[in-house]
Amino acid sequence: MEHTGNKTENTKATALITAVHRERYEILVEQETSDTKLNARLKTGVYYQDKGGEAFPTVGDRVRIQTNRCGDALILETLPRTSVFYRENPTPGMERQAVAANFDYVFLVMSMNHDFNQNRLDRYLTAAWESGATPVVILTKKDLCEEPEYYVNLVERQAPGVAVCAVSAVTGEGMEHVQRYLGAGKTVVLLGSSGVGKSTFVNALCGETVMDTGAIREDDSKGRHTTTYRQMILLPDGSRVIDTPGMRVLGVGDAxxxxxxxxxxxxxxxxxxxxxxxxxxxxxxxxxxxxxxxxxxxxxxxxxxxxxxxxxxxxxxxxxxxxxxxxxxxxxxxxxxxxxxxxxx
CATH class of the missing domain: 1.10.40.50 (Probable gtpase engc; domain 3)
Known part of the structure; x- marks a missing residue:
């Protein structure tokens, strides 16, 4: 990050990364009374120049930062992670990329229509278990499904012991079952392909519209993909939800x-x-x-x-x-x- 203004009186603090853009991070600085939102820009060729893509900071990471009196912030290091989710790097010869970190549950969001795919569920489950967190299958669009029990039974047979919640983010049906995994201090990450209703699901959790949603296409019952960058949403009950763009290169790695x-x-x-x-x-x-x-x-x-x-x-x-x-x-x-x-x- 290029600092501007007075660079004296530098202070160090611990912060939480809440969003990742191409060259910029949004963070919450941990303070005794409240959280202060700042922006931190990565300085090309300096930060983690002798480490790989796995260590590169991502949403959910707790980091040490240095700030000056003007409010500029520079990320110094990433603190140890309790859990982490990776995706394969599409660039040949490059290490896999961390997508989210320090979460308690992985919500595997899948819609109850012809887009449901058992092989994809296996892939998501493998990546979720490997992350170090606990997977929970969220079956969406219950209001548009004539036989939700069919999909619930299918998941329960395929993934015995894994919790399954069939919900409608539009009508609110089944959303009460999701609340058991939320609460102050809890963090969940949402994983799912484009158009399965993640944005609508997040809005239902928040009780208000915090994310844009796409209309349902009539030809295939899919929603249009709306999330464009990785971000953390703070819920009213104190829990945190990490949303990610639809994963186009979701690999299982050395899982x-x-x-x-x-x-x-x-x-x-x-x-x-x-x-x-x-x-x-x-x-x-x-x-x-x-x-x-x-x-x-x-x-x-x-x-x-x-x-x-x-x-x-x-x-x-x-x-x-x-x-x-x-x-x-x-x-x-x-x-x-x-x-x-x-x-x-």
Missing amino acids: KCGMDTTFSDIEELAQHCRFRDCRHEKETGCAVQEAVRDGRLPERRLLNYKKLLAEAAHAKRREETARKKQLRSVERKKNPVRKKQYEAE
Whole structure:
């Protein structure tokens, strides 16, 4: 950030990031009596120049800042996170990006219409469990669905033990069940594809219109995507909701914990396979394939498990490559004399 005005009397404080724009952050400075809203601008090439995209500050992060008498603020460091949600970086060779941090619950928002996708739910659940928070499935547009019980039962069978709330943000039906996950000091993050009703859902939680909403398209019953940047909304009861744009590059990353939890049924079956390194293809004594044949395990679920497993392995290799590339970049800056040696590799 480029400071302006009097740069004397610098003070340091702890702040909470409430919104992320391209080159600017909105923050709440923690004070004894109240929160003061400031803007902080990232200084290109200085902040975390020797760290990667994972450590880059995001919504929900608590950070240490330095301010001057004019109100300018510079982010100095990101404090340790209790939970974090990532997405894959669309730029090849770059580390994954933190999307939200320090939340208690992940609200997986999905609409009860033909846009509902079980494979997408598996992906969301894997990422949610891997984040370190607890997933809650929010099924929206109950007022437009003739058989909401069908979708609730579908989720309960696919994700046993995960809470499911079928709601209508328009009529308010079912919203009371969401309140148990909110309250002073609680933070939730919303995840869902474009047009599932996240903005309408947030407005219902706030009791007023704080976010623009798009009209429903008649041809496919989808709402138009309205969120354009990551932001934190403060609710009247003291809880905080982090909203994110529809995720176009949502990867599971190296989600070992998330995979094990989301697909615990397959992991349990795999314990009974004849071979420890069974790939669940055509191996003799494969307990997983046996479960598919006798109908205990849907073939769709196994195929999606394999797909996400392969994706996680690829993401792990990609992250390792990105870290090596970054280490080389740092080393070149520290040892300019060896620059040609690295370029030759």
